[in-house]
Amino acid sequence: MVHSSFINIRRDLHKIPEQGFMEFKTQSYLLDYFSSLPQERLEIKTWKTGVFVKVKGSQGDRIVGYRADMDGLPIEEQTGLPFRSSHKGMMHACGHDMHMSIALGVLTHFVQYEIDPDLLFIFQPAEEGPGGAELMMKSEQMKEWKPDEIYALHIAPEYPVGTIATKEGLLFANTSELFIDLTGKGGHAAFPHETKDMVVAAAHLITQLQTVISRNTDPLDSAVVTIGKLTGGTVQNIIAETARLEGTIRTLSAEAMAKVKHRIEALVRGIEIGFECSTVIDYGSNYYQVNNDSAIARRFIEFMERQEGVQLVVCKEAMTGEDFGYILKEIPGLMFWLGVGSDYGLHHAKLNPDESAVPFGIEAITRFFHSLS
Structure with missing residues (x-):
């Protein structure tokens, strides 16, 4: 099968984006494809909505892993493409359809052309949330087939096709979701003295959160706290009893993440005292830094x-x-960026990767894996 044919596979996958641990159609599509391949050197195991595929090598003295993520995002696609998402409110806006198609191309090549090590292709659900990799690492399938080294890519809209970008050491940050719920006492706008206004409390907290980075983080240790969403109240003449902040934390070290969270918790305790309210903090999904060997x-x-x-x-x-x-x-392993030259970035409703990156990626990875033999 020529590499360009995997563009059609990418289009098939692009039509059926699914949220984390709900990738049932995607898993079925992958399993159907694997069943079409020669089976002599293949072993296939499923895990939740993910799939492990081992391609036996001639020596089998070690296992080289390759991971591709599977899930889409809850974004209404606005590309206007003839193969746009058929799932309303869902889109492959982070390029996981590209990731899977490239992995399938590499897998298919090594079904036909044997090399020394075994190859383990991991099709992982729920990268966008709640984080399938951490759970997959604990699976019996991974314990049985744990690779000696592992690789993965992520598409990069800012680089043209033909570009591969990576580095030694830290590549991606530690990240954490941030949800803060505040509960006070609502009431009529004409009687503010009888209430505990959570819109005002939330506004004060948002302002204070800006000091976490500017006044509590070493300026040589990068970190980000962003509040992207504020909800509170019901109508214009009722003082809000509740408010909710939603945001994200990103740091370049695990130590900085712990310090940022500690400071956020201290500020929230201060809001509780100052505004006589109750609060709940939820850090949601937390992702550990990507550190290349x-x-x-x-x-x-x-x-x-x-x-x-x-x-x-x-x-x-x-x-x-x-x-x-x-x-x-x-x-030990490595992640790298693969250029796809899109005018719109990751998680954008108009993301439209240059599909010529699919055959390019397949060719680059297969050549590299041959060098490991």
Whole structure:
């Protein structure tokens, strides 16, 4: 099967984006595809809505892993493409359809062309939330087939096709969701003295949260606290009894994440006292930093620098979150950016990756894996 045919597979997958741990159609599509391949060197195991596929090597003395995430995002697609999402309110706006298609292309190649190590392809659900990688690492399937080293990619709209970008060490940040609920006492707008106004309390808290970074974080240790959503109240003449802040925390070290959360909790306690209210903090999904193994990264970078048609970029770390970090916490490996040249970025309703990145990615990864034999 020629690499360009995986563009059609990408389009099929693009039509059926599903939320984390609900990737039933996606899993079924993958299993149907695997059943079409020669089975002599394949072993397939499912886990929740994910799939493990091992391709036996000629020596089998070690296992090289490759991970592709499966889930979509709750975004209404606005691309106008003929193969746009058929699932209302859902879209592959982070490129996981591209990730899976490239992985399928690499897998198909090595079903036909044997190399020394076993290859384990991991199709992982719930990367966007609540974080399938951490749970998958604890599965019996992973314990049985735990790779000795592992690789993954993420599409990068800002780079043109032909670009591969990565670095040694830290690539993606530690991330945490942030939800803060405040409860006071509502009442008529004409009698504010009889109430505990949670819109005012929330406004004060938002302002104070800005000091977590500017006054509580080492300026040489990058961190971000963003409140992206505030809800509170019912109508204009009723003082709000409740309010909710929703945001995100991102840091370049696990230690900084702990310090930021500690400071947020102290500020929230102050709001409780100052506004005579109750509060609940929920950190939601937390993703561990993506830290590339230095020796593996050097080997990968040196290989790609020698490849014709590959523009290798040694990039800076980013505040992006990726649950692949939980895998790299236990298995040495590497994640890299793959250029897809889109005018719109990740998680945008008009994200439209250049599909020529699919055959390019397949070719680049298969060549690299051959070098590991």
